[in-house]
Amino acid sequence: MFGRKAAQKLDTAAGALHDAGKKVAGKAGGKAGDAIANAVLGPIRSRIDESCTNCSRGKCKKH
Numbered sequence: 001m002f003g004r005k006a007a008q009k010l011d012t013a014a015g016a017l018h019d020a021g022k023k024v025a026g027k028a029g030g031k032a033g034d035a036i037a038n039a040v041l042g043p044i045r046s047r048i049d050e051s052c053t054n055c056s057r058g059k060c061k062k063h
Contacts, residue, residue: 010041014041014045020033
């Protein structure tokens with residue numbers, strides 16, 4: 001249904017949530033940003049067959 005570009009945009013959005021949370025509340029904020037990204041973006045991301053595009057670019061903060 002979705003392709004590589006959609007996966008990349010979702011991964012970038014999840015990374016931005018992590019960064020914003022970390023900027024506001026440190027390590028705990030980063031975890032909160034990850035939790036929000038998983039809750040909101042996770043159902044959409046699970047429908048995409050692409051692996052983590054940020055991992056393949058060496059920019060992943062989660063894996």
